[in-house]
Amino acid sequence: MNRMSAVPFDVRLMNITATVLFMGCLAAGVAAVGWWLMRYPAFNIGRIVVEGELVHNNAVTLRANVAPVLKGNFFTVNLKAAQEAFEQVPWVREAQVRREYPNSLRVLLKEHVAEAFWGPDTGTGLVDNTGKVFEANLGELDRDGLPRLQGPEGSAPRMLQMYRLLAPALQPLDVTLDGLVLDARGSWQLRLDNDAVIEAGGGGTEDVLQRVQRFVRTLPQITSQYKRTAEALESADLRYDDGYALRLKGVTTGSATAAGARPRR
Structure with missing residues (x-):
């Protein structure tokens, strides 16, 4: 006889219910931790490191102009949007933006060289x-x-x-x-x-x-x-x-x- 069929239906139902509840609690716990991480002040973008051969821009001005338009923290900031924000600055030809744990962005800029x-x-x-x-x-x-x-x-x-x-x-x-x-x-x-x-x-x-x-x-x-x-x-x-x-x-x-x-x- 199949062992599963030997288990009473109500017992199987209770096991399934317990598994579902456990998985739901686990997912809720992960979501809660994620929600906390994304809003924990320690992960707010606190530093933007600008690198590259800058002739027509300086790092201080770039950070001041771009930082206000960056949304989110270390985990949620949109790197593509950050890149586009830097590339809107006059003379900037290309920007590469990456995260640096726990609260920094590192930006490598290339400027236009006028010909x-x-x-x-x-x-x-x-x-x-x-x-x-x-x-x-x-x-x-x-x-x-x-x-x-x-x-x-x-x-x-x-x-x-x-x-x-x-x-x-x-x-x-x-x-x-x-x-x-x-x-x-x-x-x-x-x-x-x-x-x-x-x-x-x-x-x-x-x-x-x-x-x-x-x-x-x-x-x-x-x-x-x-x-x-x-x-x-x-x-x-x-x-x-x-x-x-x-x-x-x-x-x-x-x-x-x-x-x-x-x-x-």
């Missing part, structure tokens, strides 16, 4: 060294001579990459690349520190770079004929298959291979 201005001359946008666009107080810039990039939304990483290729390519002419413009059709325009404008056309990165390199190699041959230097450059149009047209201060000419050709976008 260029972004958008129109009146804007306050900047592009950091990763190609991310951010807003900041331009009076807090710690670098002079940043170029300006202007292009469609989402094009900042590509434009920063192009700038890093073209700026050194122009160095033999002893001119500085002050800005880049990328229009909606994918055509590039270079703006130099002497206010000269170079139309570099469209295509892939390598296509544009090759046009500019060809221009840099051959321009001194033309300027020397007119007893001028690259500083005399006013504008150039590189959108030709086999040459380019240019304007020098007081002189209008074009490369021999560009004569009669039509520029392409």
Whole structure:
């Protein structure tokens, strides 16, 4: 005979009831302890340790700005919300937040490193060294001579990459690349520190770079004929298959291979 079936029904019922009551009491006890832990003053966030290479922010100001928006204690604070709160602070690019028992948060911050201005001359946008666009107080810039990039939304990483290729390519002419413009059709325009404008056309990165390199190699041959230097450059149009047209201060000419050709976008 089955041993369970030999136990009277009322006894089995009492055992089940006792087990249920025990488990309920245990759960209630755990909940009570959890409730006490989450509200015990010793576990309130009492310290926020800020680390990282901070140039435009300081730990004291960061703690003062972010601490009031943090909700909960060591156990209940939302780390994702805390991270987002720190990343809302100007110049902060990335924040990593973790708990440190019993009542601390440790925050590792990375700031934006500005590489260029972004958008129109009146804007306050900047592009950091990763190609991310951010807003900041331009009076807090710690670098002079940043170029300006202007292009469609989402094009900042590509434009920063192009700038890093073209700026050194122009160095033999002893001119500085002050800005880049990328229009909606994918055509590039270079703006130099002497206010000269170079139309570099469209295509892939390598296509544009090759046009500019060809221009840099051959321009001194033309300027020397007119007893001028690259500083005399006013504008150039590189959108030709086999040459380019240019304007020098007081002189209008074009490369021999560009004569009669039509520029392409």
